[in-house]
Amino acid sequence: MGKKSSRGKEKKQSVKAETEKLRQERQAVLDLLNKANAAPDLMAAYPAFRRYDRNGLAAALVSCGVGGLPPGDAPWAFALCKANMQALYDTAWGWDDASKRDELAATEARFIVVYTQAQEGGERQPAAYVHYRWEEEDGRPVLYCYEIQLEPRVQRRGLGGFLMKLLELAARKVGVDALMLTVIDANVGARAMYTKLGYLEHESSPTEEEAAGYGILARRLTAYAAAAAPLRPVTNSYQLEQLIFS
Numbered sequence: 001m002g003k004k005s006s007r008g009k010e011k012k013q014s015v016k017a018e019t020e021k022l023r024q025e026r027q028a029v030l031d032l033l034n035k036a037n038a039a040p041d042l043m044a045a046y047p048a049f050r051r052y053d054r055n056g057l058a059a060a061l062v063s064c065g066v067g068g069l070p071p072g073d074a075p076w077a078f079a080l081c082k083a084n085m086q087a088l089y090d091t092a093w094g095w096d097d098a099s100k101r102d103e104l105a106a107t108e109a110r111f112i113v114v115y116t117q118a119q120e121g122g123e124r125q126p127a128a129y130v131h132y133r134w135e136e137e138d139g140r141p142v143l144y145c146y147e148i149q150l151e152p153r154v155q156r157r158g159l160g161g162f163l164m165k166l167l168e169l170a171a172r173k174v175g176v177d178a179l180m181l182t183v184i185d186a187n188v189g190a191r192a193m194y195t196k197l198g199y200l201e202h203e204s205s206p207t208e209e210e211a212a213g214y215g216i217l218a219r220r221l222t223a224y225a226a227a228a229a230p231l232r233p234v235t236n237s238y239q240l241e242q243l244i245f246s
């Protein structure tokens with residue numbers, strides 16, 4: 001009897017300790033995301049990224065933290081996304097004006113806006129933007145890139161890759177596990193860019209058989225404690241990469 005009850009007590013204590021450990025881990029994730037969300041300027045640590053002067057393009061990058069897009073730029077951001085993406089969205093989940101407007105105006109939405117200026121002292125024109133969010137994915141912190149949109153006049157001059165690298169640097173500095181995004185299969189150019197930048201299919205991505213018309217990609221940034229996670233069968237290249245490099 002005595003032995004039985006002491007074992008019961010030990011078990012209770014170990015469950016309690018495990019619960020406390022999980023609570024602390026979850027709190028650490030929330031603290032990290034809250035801190036990242038509150039940061040006013042994604043580029044504070046990367047002043048070299050405030051300008052893009054390459055391939056005949058001269059542009060300034062502006063970070064928009066809490067509060068989101070400058071109000072004057074919101075209609076432009078929506079129109080650019082619609083012009084670039086409507087036909088592509090229609091090959092996957094379909095385009096909806098209202099939900100895209102809501103997405104851009106969400107309180108969690110953070111942006112980098114790129115402006116060009118035809119001449120010194122002249123009026124600056126918005127030319128591109130990235131919409132990103134600090135989020136939890138499967139209990140782990142990630143930076144999710146919701147949108148990268150360039151005006152056709154500034155495409156194919158390295159700016160898209162530059163913006164993605166900036167996100168990656170910021171995500172590494174904050175300490176999130178991965179940079180994630182969703183890409184439509186028919187968006188061949190964007191897929192080529194992500195492949196070139198080292199993105200791999202994420203384990204939550206729909207399978208080819210599911211033919212969902214889109215994929216979820218990830219660029220893994222930290223060697224997140226693979227040992228602490230239960231072993232799962234390797235079914236895609238993202239998991240394989242984790243297994244090899246963690």
Ligand SMILES: CC(C)(COP(=O)(O)OP(=O)(O)OC[C@H]1O[C@@H](n2cnc3c(N)ncnc32)[C@H](O)[C@@H]1OP(=O)(O)O)[C@@H](O)C(=O)NCCC(=O)NCCS
Binds near residue numbers: 149157161
């Ligand atoms: C996709 C997009 C963000 C890429 O940005 P970008 O500045 O035009 O691309 P970059 O010049 O940085 O190209 C980087 C690499 O991506 C690949 N790439 C980019 N656009 C491509 C295209 N249209 N076709 C084939 N490859 C392409 C190339 O490998 C390129 O490297 P290279 O120029 O040395 O060949 C930009 O073209 C865009 O805003 N398109 C419309 C909106 C969109 O599709 N957004 C992505 C949603 S997931």
